[in-house]
Amino acid sequence: MIDQKREGVAGSPQPQDRDRATDFKTFMNLTNRQIQDRRRHVFQEWEGGPFSHLTRLAIPHQFAHHGFRFAANGHLFKRLLSVKVYCDSLTGVSGSDLDEDPMVADLVTSGRIVFTSKKVSHTVTPGRICIRDTKASWNFTCAQGTRVRVVTIPRHLVLSRNGSPGALDQAYMSDVSAPEVRFLMNFLQAIEKSSSDLDGSPHTQNLALDACAGLFAGMLSHRSESGPEDHPNATVKAAKNVIERNLDRHDLSPAMIARTIGVSVRTLHRSFSESNDSLMAFTRHRRLQRAHDELIRMDGAAKVSEIAARWHFADASHFIRHFKSFYGATPAAYVRDHGRAGGRN
Structure with missing residues (x-):
């Protein structure tokens, strides 16, 4: 070598x-x-x-x-x-x-x-x-x-x-x-x-x-x-890869993403809008999914406030509101219903 x-x-x-x-x-x-x-x-x-x-x-x-x-x-x-x-x-x-x-x-x-x-x-x-x-x-x-x-x-x-x-x-x-x-x-x-x-x-x-x-x-x-x-998807794909790798970082932001992939913040937002998506909506959605997976894995043992903070939601109520909007139930109710469904199986 x-x-x-x-x-x-x-x-x-x-x-x-x-x-x-x-x-x-x-x-x-x-x-x-x-x-x-x-x-x-x-x-x-x-x-x-x-x-x-x-x-x-x-x-x-x-x-x-x-x-x-x-x-x-x-x-x-x-x-x-x-x-x-x-x-x-x-x-x-x-x-x-x-x-x-x-x-x-x-x-x-x-x-x-x-x-x-x-x-x-x-x-x-x-x-x-x-x-x-x-x-x-x-x-x-x-x-x-x-x-x-x-x-x-x-x-x-x-x-x-x-x-x-x-x-x-x-x-x-x-x-x-x-x-x-x-x-x-x-x-x-x-x-x-x-x-x-x-x-x-x-x-x-x-x-x-x-x-x-x-x-x-x-x-x-x-x-x-x-x-x-x-190829508007090229910028979007690159940005999504950066988001996926950095979901747990507190400094994940449009400016940080744009700087990492070498485009302006304006180009970044425009590329997402042309793909009928929103940069912040995608980031919030992926963080919700990570929080959801953690809730299920911990079977409700983790506090909602801790999970909200770990995935960078403003506070527990903010996290609960978005979770309910996406999954149709509060985190506590969702975990309870998931446990019942698992018991029936």
Whole structure:
């Protein structure tokens, strides 16, 4: 396993044996002082590595005082890279107009990345994926605290299946719920689970490369040119995932949710309204369901006031009112009736 972690250094680990599948880990943690040191070329060690298609990298001045953190963890073999990345605010160019620049897929899970070419701009928000040819340079801006699944594959493997460079002129943008995107993610998970089979087996690695190149080529051939506004569910799905993971937090709020998924509070509320739902109604509903499950599990042993406080209702009466509106009975009556029904069974 190649694992390079050095404070203040961007590692670009390289497998010495190209026939071996390699666990890929690299980590960068810069202080404001290191960022401001003009003598340092902090991204120099990325040159010649899997991230070498990224150039003119800069940490925006307004975020530099927070320092900069980057971490990538995944697999690398035969120039197929599949990693989960955390990245603080960063700008730069993806692609150097070279034939050896890779095809790259970015699937954002939190935060935001904006890619801009001479003709078009794509904003990749949580629950969205962008696949692009980096031979055509893309300026990019990565938001603070972005998490993204990154996959890179040699360009010539995809080009050989699409027939002409013109087929790669436009990026593929889609929602993560699209069948082909789900299939790609399942394929990448299979690679992770089969790392021991890939290690030291060039034939198996070639099969994986061929399969991934075929997926990229097929998705680019049937690209979706619709933007995020045509997929209001993308923002809603990402927000609901954040809500589900943080129902027990007292600071769960529209501002916190919007910040986590990389959209404005206004966009967040608009996306929910377009899906005929309400952000706060969904949050209250899910907290009611958690409180309901706790009541049944405790068989009435827990005090209503304790459950109301645990799931962040204003007070017991507020919780009882919403519980009765949703379940048709007060918590005490509901538990009593549930116990009787269980006794009859």
